[in-house]
Amino acid sequence: MNESLDPRVNRLRLNNSDGSFSVEEGENWNVFEVFHQEKRGAHHEHVGCVHAPDANLALIFAKEQFGRRKKCVNLWVVRSADILAFDLEDEDMFANNPDKTYRDASGFKVMDKINKFKAQSK
Amino acid sequence: MQIQQALPELLIKIADDELIIGHRNSEWTGLGPVMEEDIAFSSMAQDKIGHAWAIYRILQEHFEGQDPDQFAFMRDAAAYKCCHLVEMPIGAYEFSLMRHFLFDHAETARYQSFSQSSFTPLQQLAGKIKGELKYHTLHADAWILQLCKAGEESRQRMQGALDDCFQLAGGIFEPGKEEALLISENIYPGEQALYQQWLSTISPVIEKAGLIMPQMTAPVYGGRQGQHTQYLQQLLNEMGEVFRLDPEATW
Numbered sequence: 625m626n627e628s629l630d631p632r633v634n635r636l637r638l639n640n641s642d643g644s645f646s647v648e649e650g651e652n653w654n655v656f657e658v659f660h661q662e663k664r665g666a667h668h669e670h671v672g673c674v675h676a677p678d679a680n681l682a683l684i685f686a687k688e689q690f691g692r693r694k695k696c697v698n699l700w701v702v703r704s705a706d707i708l709a710f711d712l713e714d715e716d717m718f719a720n721n722p723d724k725t726y727r728d729a730s731g732f733k734v735m736d737k738i739n740k741f742k743a744q745s746k
Numbered sequence: 747m748q749i750q751q752a753l754p755e756l757l758i759k760i761a762d763d764e765l766i767i768g769h770r771n772s773e774w775t776g777l778g779p780v781m782e783e784d785i786a787f788s789s790m791a792q793d794k795i796g797h798a799w800a801i802y803r804i805l806q807e808h809f810e811g812q813d814p815d816q817f818a819f820m821r822d823a824a825a826y827k828c829c830h831l832v833e834m835p836i837g838a839y840e841f842s843l844m845r846h847f848l849f850d851h852a853e854t855a856r857y858q859s860f861s862q863s864s865f866t867p868l869q870q871l872a873g874k875i876k877g878e879l880k881y882h883t884l885h886a887d888a889w890i891l892q893l894c895k896a897g898e899e900s901r902q903r904m905q906g907a908l909d910d911c912f913q914l915a916g917g918i919f920e921p922g923k924e925e926a927l928l929i930s931e932n933i934y935p936g937e938q939a940l941y942q943q944w945l946s947t948i949s950p951v952i953e954k955a956g957l958i959m960p961q962m963t964a965p966v967y968g969g970r971q972g973q974h975t976q977y978l979q980q981l982l983n984e985m986g987e988v989f990r991l992d993p994e995a996t997w
């Protein structure tokens with residue numbers, strides 16, 4: 625059983641081999657995913673990852689890795705191991721999405737109403 | 747002493763500290779313990795040199811000082827006013843981290859006091875770099891706490907680094923003959939007041955880390971009067987090597 629904390633390792637199913645391998649708590653640094661916020665109220669966007677012994681230092685490292693250029697107002701860090709992802713082979717769950725155009729919001733014609741409302745509120 | 751002489755005395759020692767520690771810390775670039783830390787430490791070293799540059803600019807603009815590059819690179823060692831703490835070679839990483847912790851809290855205390863300075867350029871600079879200093883001390887505190895809880899060998903090495911750095915750090919607050927005038931003119935509150943402020947910010951971190959706070963029995967003075975360790979000249983030779991090839995060159 626591969627007990628790596630990195631979900632990418634688990635997803636690759638490297639643990640199918642027979643040899644036993646474990647990571648003791650604190651033996652290795654963890655991987656943290658970093659999310660960058662460009663302005664207040666904006667979504668935090670995933671920008672990459674850092675290694676760190678804990679969340680505090682992960683955030684401190686993330687500031688220089690991902691927040692020292694251009695605009696940034698905040699960062700999040702999340703332990704990679706805490707992220708749950710689908711297997712690559714389950715991508716077929718999303719295969720028919722392009723056919724289901726009736727789920728796209730693009731079918732609604734609302735701009736006339738919005739423009740009318742804007743004109744009224746001036 | 748006139749304020750026109752007293753203020754440059756203060757500015758030069760602050761800027762020289764930042765230039766020299768900035769250069770020292772940049773010696774870790776490419777050699778940091780992990781890539782993330784390498785980048786963070788190098789980036790903060792650049793910030794320090796930026797702070798030094800900003801103060802050399804103030805000297806140039808308000809006190810008929812030299813061009814900042816000339817002033818940074820072309821002086822004799824005895825004309826530098828940095829404390830001995832910043833001159834010391836980088837040593838092992840715990841030494842550099844501990845120096846960073848002690849120095850940056852002192853620098854923060856200093857700039858916090860400048861935010862109320864009657865000398866406007868210093869007050870403005872304090873506002874501008876406040877966020878950078880906040881990050882520098884956050885980084886230092888996190889590392890001190892992390893390494894002090896990482897096992898007995900690690901804690902012992904951090905204690906050793908603290909003991910090695912502490913009297914040297916006392917030299918940051920070496921009294922100067924210009925102080926009384928600067929205090930009375932509300933430029934800043936003086937070295938003794940900054941020292942007390944520094945102690946009150948580092949003590950809780952040192953205590954939380956489980957380190958024993960040394961007594962300040964023999965602070966290492968002399969740097970502010972131009973007396974330096976052998977290491978400063980070596981550093982200056984290397985730092986200015988390229989610049990001195992052609993001091994008039996435009997970069």
